Amino acid sequence: MQNKINEIKQYVLGKIKQIKDLKDWQTLRVEMFGKSGKFTELFKLMRDVPAEEKGKVGQILNNAKQEIENLIVENERKMGEEELNKQINSAEKIDITLPAEKCTGSLHPRTIIQREIEEVFTSMGFVVEDGNEVETEYNNFTAVNVPENHPARDMQDTFWLDNGQVLKTHTSASQNRILKKYAPPIRAIFPGRCFRNEDVDASHENTFFQLEGVIVDKDVSVGNLIYFMKEMLSKIFNKPVEVRLRPGFFPFTEPSFEMDVKCPFCDGKGCPTCKNGGWIELCPCGMIHPQVLKNGGIDPEVYSGCAFGLGLDRMTMLSTNLNDIRELNSGNLKLLKQFKIK
Ligand code: DAH
Numbered sequence: 074m075q076n077k078i079n080e081i082k083q084y085v086l087g088k089i090k091q092i093k094d095l096k097d098w099q100t101l102r103v104e105m106f107g108k109s110g111k112f113t114e115l116f117k118l119m120r121d122v123p124a125e126e127k128g129k130v131g132q133i134l135n136n137a138k139q140e141i142e143n144l145i146v147e148n149e150r151k152m153g154e155e156e157l158n159k160q161i162n163s164a165e166k167i168d169i170t171l172p173a174e175k176c177t178g179s180l181h182p183r184t185i186i187q188r189e190i191e192e193v194f195t196s197m198g199f200v201v202e203d204g205n206e207v208e209t210e211y212n213n214f215t216a217v218n219v220p221e222n223h224p225a226r227d228m229q230d231t232f233w234l235d236n237g238q239v240l241k242t243h244t245s246a247s248q249n250r251i252l253k254k255y256a257p258p259i260r261a262i263f264p265g266r267c268f269r270n271e272d273v274d275a276s277h278e279n280t281f282f283q284l285e286g287v288i289v290d291k292d293v294s295v296g297n298l299i300y301f302m303k304e305m306l307s308k309i310f311n312k313p314v315e316v317r318l319r320p321g322f323f324p325f326t327e328p329s330f331e332m333d334v335k336c337p338f339c340d341g342k343g344c345p346t347c348k349n350g351g352w353i354e355l356c357p358c359g360m361i362h363p364q365v366l367k368n369g370g371i372d373p374e375v376y377s378g379c380a381f382g383l384g385l386d387r388m389t390m391l392s393t394n395l396n397d398i399r400e401l402n403s404g405n406l407k408l409l410k411q412f413k414i415k
Contacts, residue, residue, distance in 0.1 A: 074118070074130050078137045081111050085141055089148070095156055098149035105141060112138055182412035183282060183389045183401055186309070187264050190284060190388070193308045194262045197301060199286065200255075202263040204247035206240060213239050216249035216368045217325040232268050240268035244285035244382060245325055248361075251287060252369025257376045258290040264385060275397045282385035287361065289371060289378035295330075298358055298379040302332060306355075309392065310337040317352065326359025326380060346391070353391070356383045 088101055105112045115134060122130045180188075191201050205212075213219075214226055225231065225242065232240040241247075244265045251261050264284040271277045288297055299316060306314045315335040323329040334355050336347035343349035358381035363373035371378075386398050393412050395401070400408055 074115075074122070074133065077115060077118075078133065081105075081115070082137070082141065084111070085144070089144075092148075092152075095149065095152050098145060098152060102142075102145050102149065105145070106138075112141070179410050179412070181401075181409060182393050182395075183385055185412065186389045186392055187282070187284065187385055189309060190305060190383070190385075191262065191264070193305045194260075194286065194301075197260070197304060199260040199262050202247065202251055202254075202261050204241065204244055204250075204263050204265040206266055206268075207234065207238050208241040208246045209238055212249050213241055213243075213246040216365070217245045218362050218364050218368075219324050223324065230269055230271075232270055241265070242269050243267050244283040245380070247285065248287060248325070248365065248380065249369050252289065252366065252371055257371060257378075259378070260286075260288050262286040273399060275399065278386065278398050278402060280402060281398070284383045284385050284388075285380065286383070287378055287380045289361065289366070289376050291376060293360075293377045293379055295328075295360065295379065298360075298381065299332075302356065302358070302381065306334055306337075309388070312337060315341075316355075318358075321357055321359065323357060323359060325362050325365050327362045329357070329359035332356040332358050332381070346394070355387065356381050358382070 085101070085105070088104075092098060092101070104110055107113065119127065119131060119134070195201060210226075213231075214223070219225060231242050234240070244263055244267060247263045247265065251263065252259065255261065262284060263286075264282065266280060267283055268280055271279045273279055286301070288301065295318070299318070303314060303316055306316070314337055317333050317335075318330040319333065321329040321331040332355055333352040335341040336344060336351055336353050338344050338346045339351070341347075341351040343351050347353050358379065361378035361380050366373040366376065366378060386401055389401060390396065390398065403409075
């Protein structure tokens with residue numbers, strides 16, 4: 074064994090004389106200690122050493138390994154430092170204080186519209202909150218009053234994780250956390266990415282964006298909901314808009330509505346965007362269910378609230394005239410880059 078070790082040491086010393094750069098050190102290290110390295114092979118011979126000598130031979134082998142490993146690692150480190158210093162002192166200098174070159178990228182159209190909507194709501198005293206993408210079953214369903222046996226909890230609609238959590242299926246999943254975080258009066262919006270196990274087509278995506286809003290105070294009414302939505306839509310479409318409410322159903326609101334906006338492109342006369350109906354279905358909403366307020370630690374006898382869940386993709390499609398939701402997640406830069414400004 075000692076002879077074999079000596080042979081290897083001689084070999085290493087010979088190799089070291091020929092080393093030119095960092096890569097050569099790395100190669101030598103692998104040649105010694107890699108999977109079928111010379112030293113690794115030596116360790117395999119330990120199998121045949123008689124039991125009473127194993128301790129002694131093992132120690133010799135380990136010491137030799139340490140010695141050679143230190144030699145290689147130390148030199149590798151030194152050469153690495155030298156190479157780095159050479160780079161730093163060479164013409165290849167990078168001045169990190171220089172301003173960046175003009176940015177040629179552009180915001181995603183959905184980001185543009187999201188920021189515009191956020192701006193309008195913040196000007197009306199709303200805070201902008203963030204939500205989790207991975208949510209507890211409680212926040213996504215139970216806290217917002219979705220009953221245990223509701224089909225929305227099904228495998229078809231919801232991406233369940235192995236640990237029992239879900240990819241949030243709607244921004245309403247953040248309601249409970251926000252109600253608990255702020256005491257009334259509350260005005261908050263929370264945009265976010267949502268996921269549903271949907272078949273994808275021109276108007277359905279498995280990954281989509283919503284922008285949720287809640288208003289909680291004493292004497293909040295449907296009138297407040299209409300006021301805030303009209304304000305926001307008028308600013309986004311750059312003209313006064315008309316809205317109407319139709320009855321809807323959601324477990325977290327009572328009463329629940331579907332809010333339509335009179336088509337801002339044809340003023341209700343009928344055009345391809347409103348499919349000649351004159352109205353565009355835009356935003357489910359309603360008065361927050363007393364149980365949802367209670368779950369958020371708010372006394373429904375004292376406070377009332379309204380909520381809405383705006384489809385951000387839908388808003389983006391309206392303001393860009395895109396008619397296929399799949400374009401928004403497509404990464405089709407040629408198309409998406411066109412929408413630098415609205
Ligand atoms: N979470 C609902 C959905 O994704 C949308 C919604 C409806 C949100 C009514 C609301 C609301 O805040 O009041 O289908």
